[in-house]
Amino acid sequence: MTLLRAERVTLGYGGRPVVHDVSLDIVAGGVGLIGESGSGKTTLARAFLGLLTPMSGNIWYGDQTLKKADMRTFRKDVQPVFQAEALDPRMRIGASVAEALPRAERSRVGELLEQVGLDPELAGRRPHQLSGGQRQRVVIARALAVGPRLLILDEPTSALDVTVQARILDLLAGLDTERLLITHNLAVVERLCRTSHVLFAGRVVESGPTAELLARPAHPYTRALRDAVPRLGGPPPAANGRTEAVPAATGCPYRLRCPLAAPQCERPPALRELAGRQVACHRAEDVLT
Ligand SMILES: Nc1ncnc2c1ncn2[C@@H]1O[C@H](COP(=O)(O)OP(=O)(O)OP(=O)(O)O)[C@@H](O)[C@H]1O
Numbered sequence: 001m002t003l004l005r006a007e008r009v010t011l012g013y014g015g016r017p018v019v020h021d022v023s024l025d026i027v028a029g030g031v032g033l034i035g036e037s038g039s040g041k042t043t044l045a046r047a048f049l050g051l052l053t054p055m056s057g058n059i060w061y062g063d064q065t066l067k068k069a070d071m072r073t074f075r076k077d078v079q080p081v082f083q084a085e086a087l088d089p090r091m092r093i094g095a096s097v098a099e100a101l102p103r104a105e106r107s108r109v110g111e112l113l114e115q116v117g118l119d120p121e122l123a124g125r126r127p128h129q130l131s132g133g134q135r136q137r138v139v140i141a142r143a144l145a146v147g148p149r150l151l152i153l154d155e156p157t158s159a160l161d162v163t164v165q166a167r168i169l170d171l172l173a174g175l176d177t178e179r180l181l182i183t184h185n186l187a188v189v190e191r192l193c194r195t196s197h198v199l200f201a202g203r204v205v206e207s208g209p210t211a212e213l214l215a216r217p218a219h220p221y222t223r224a225l226r227d228a229v230p231r232l233g234g235p236p237p238a239a240n241g242r243t244e245a246v247p248a249a250t251g252c253p254y255r256l257r258c259p260l261a262a263p264q265c266e267r268p269p270a271l272r273e274l275a276g277r278q279v280a281c282h283r284a285e286d287v288l289t
Pocket residue numbers: 013018035036037038039040041042043044
């Protein structure tokens with residue numbers, strides 16, 4: 001059974017929805033959420049962590065909705081990997097990792113530091129005495145402390161330079177923990193996620209095997225992301241040079257930016273099966289060719 005699943009979830013703040021009717025399963029092999037800033041990735045991740053209650057729809061944790069689940073067990077199974085800046089600057093990193101461990105297992109700090117490729121000797125240092133990559137490893141060690149089944153990672157490497165980024169990706173790829181990864185960096189999802197969901201304006205516009213989505217996109221937004229983003233690092237994508245166009249309020253939200261927009265795009269496209277993935281685009285056949 002899938003550990004976590006969103007079923008027709010709508011999420012928002014102050015009664016204003018920003019994620020609309022999203023369904024997705026966190027399946028084995030890594031799941032990526034891709035999309036530009038403001039597309040709703042972090043909002044969806046917060047709902048998967050039980051930090052935001054859906055306005056409608058459900059987050060399923062096994063066979064229970066998150067509302068009804070035992071949160072103690074949930075917190076052991078599902079752990080966030082925060083940005084390294086979230087580490088307490090006053091705390092030595094050994095203490096920081098120990099704090100995340102169950103009381104009876106506090107002696108495992110050195111073992112955990114080794115697991116993430118850090119010298120246990122570093123336990124006595126404070127965060128500012130480590131490199132950015134080392135700090136990110138400490139954050140991962142903290143998340144691993146309770147033995148989670150799933151890690152939820154929000155831009156885990158975006159603050160790091162390219163070579164350090166690659167080593168952190170190697171570390172994450174080598175863990176036998178499931179992962180939900182949020183990023184605008186396609187190289188990162190390519191490395192860590194067998195399945196990806198592309199979000200635009202709070203809606204899933206394309207979902208499927210990452211390799212196929214990137215090799216042969218069926219949605220013009222996925223294609224724009226692929227074509228505009230450098231393979232590693234770099235800024236968020238420019239979509240056909242028209243990133244300034246706001247999502248359309250009616251019809252296909254992408255239509256004001258889309259080079260293929262046609263009269264039928266004034267009707268909202270439903271997600272449909274095509275070429276081994278799901279895509280919400282009236283003109284997907286023309287994108288695939
Ligand atoms: N606490 C909040 N209160 C009100 N609106 C919010 C809040 N957090 C996010 N939003 C809005 O929700 C929308 C989605 O934001 P979200 O942070 O989920 O996007 P994102 O894809 O993760 O972006 P980024 O890559 O910049 O983190 C945006 O329009 C944002 O302004």
